Amino acid sequence: MKRFIASAVIGAALTAASVSAALAGTLDDVKAKGFVQCGVNPSLIGFGIADEKGEWSGIDVDFCRAVASAIFGDATKVKFSPLNAKERFTALQSKEVDLLSRNTTWTMSRDSSLGLMFAGVMYYDGQGFMVRKDLGISSALELSGATVCTQTGTTTELNLADYFRSHNMEYKVLAFEKNEEVLKAYEDKRCEAYTTDASGLYAERLKLTSPDDHMILPEIISKEPLGPAVRQGDDPWFTVVKWTLFALINAEELGLTKQNIDEKKTADSPEIKRFVGVEGDFGTGIGLTNDWAYKIVKNVGNYGEIFDANIGPSTKLGIARGLNNLWSKGGIQYAPPIR
Numbered sequence: 001m002k003r004f005i006a007s008a009v010i011g012a013a014l015t016a017a018s019v020s021a022a023l024a025g026t027l028d029d030v031k032a033k034g035f036v037q038c039g040v041n042p043s044l045i046g047f048g049i050a051d052e053k054g055e056w057s058g059i060d061v062d063f064c065r066a067v068a069s070a071i072f073g074d075a076t077k078v079k080f081s082p083l084n085a086k087e088r089f090t091a092l093q094s095k096e097v098d099l100l101s102r103n104t105t106w107t108m109s110r111d112s113s114l115g116l117m118f119a120g121v122m123y124y125d126g127q128g129f130m131v132r133k134d135l136g137i138s139s140a141l142e143l144s145g146a147t148v149c150t151q152t153g154t155t156t157e158l159n160l161a162d163y164f165r166s167h168n169m170e171y172k173v174l175a176f177e178k179n180e181e182v183l184k185a186y187e188d189k190r191c192e193a194y195t196t197d198a199s200g201l202y203a204e205r206l207k208l209t210s211p212d213d214h215m216i217l218p219e220i221i222s223k224e225p226l227g228p229a230v231r232q233g234d235d236p237w238f239t240v241v242k243w244t245l246f247a248l249i250n251a252e253e254l255g256l257t258k259q260n261i262d263e264k265k266t267a268d269s270p271e272i273k274r275f276v277g278v279e280g281d282f283g284t285g286i287g288l289t290n291d292w293a294y295k296i297v298k299n300v301g302n303y304g305e306i307f308d309a310n311i312g313p314s315t316k317l318g319i320a321r322g323l324n325n326l327w328s329k330g331g332i333q334y335a336p337p338i339r
Contacts, residue, residue: 066299124333148195182196202319251297
């Protein structure tokens with residue numbers, strides 16, 4: 001999910017300060033304090049959520065652990081800051097967090113006026129609609145005149161307006177600041193439809209009293225490339241975060257897993273030798289040790305392992321890889337090579 005121009009004014013004001021602060025070097029700061037402060041979603045199953053014991057899980061959470069592994073060789077060297085949509089950008093701009101890994105859509109305005117830089121795409125998503133089955137509809141095109149619940153100040157509101165306007169349909173929007181408020185309004189039947197990213201709809205449906213009474217309509221009305229973001233003006237930190245994502249994807253393509261990475265360290269493949277750090281000097285080039293990528297896979301696994309563990313077909317969410325599969329397997333996940 002995503003926060004948009006409501007933060008533009010704040011973002012513009014903070015950009016200059018954040019760039020100046022970033023010059024101090026986030027990577028050095030992180031090394032000095034001994035952990036990565038990572039901003040995550042507090043309540044989105046499969047992406048970022050803590051259980052009753054305070055244990056965090058989710059695909060975005062595991063990405064934070066991957067960054068910590070690359071730097072420290074220890075996935076536990078991360079502290080999580082639960083952030084709602086309204087808080088997330090200010091938290092990053094003001095250096096409350098080092099990294100935002102919170103199902104945030106990569107858009108032009110965020111890349112420009114908010115002073116952020118997106119390190120890549122962790123999850124290719126799109127906005128959809130959830131309705132009660134007893135409503136008796138099978139398409140979003142049947143929602144003319146409906147009241148739609150969503151989270152305020154997100155790109156979903158803009159996409160919603162575009163979709164209904166382009167199809168000459170009337171609607172009313174009922175927007176709330178927090179996911180929990182949106183879900184309650186929907187369950188209380190204050191609106192006919194709930195719209196957000198499709199992955200979020202699947203996650204939120206699990207929280208309803210009777211999940212089977214609700215369905216996700218087939219229409220996907222937007223592109224929502226979700227990925228980790230950092231502050232502009234700190235290239236070394238941006239490079240570490242970006243190449244952590246690339247390492248996860250490259251590891252899956254090379255067949256390197258949490259279980260076999262030690263065995264593969266002695267493989268003859270030049271690509272694997274570079275990846276695990278026994279050949280070349282790629283880690284020191286980004287301020288890390290040469291086995292930085294090995295440490296990521298050893299501690300957290302590859303991209304596919306993270307996907308399957310948190311949101312894949314065997315989880316409650318049961319999401320198929322689809323666009324998030326590797327480019328070589330029908331998807332569009334692709335990473336530059338380590339060489």
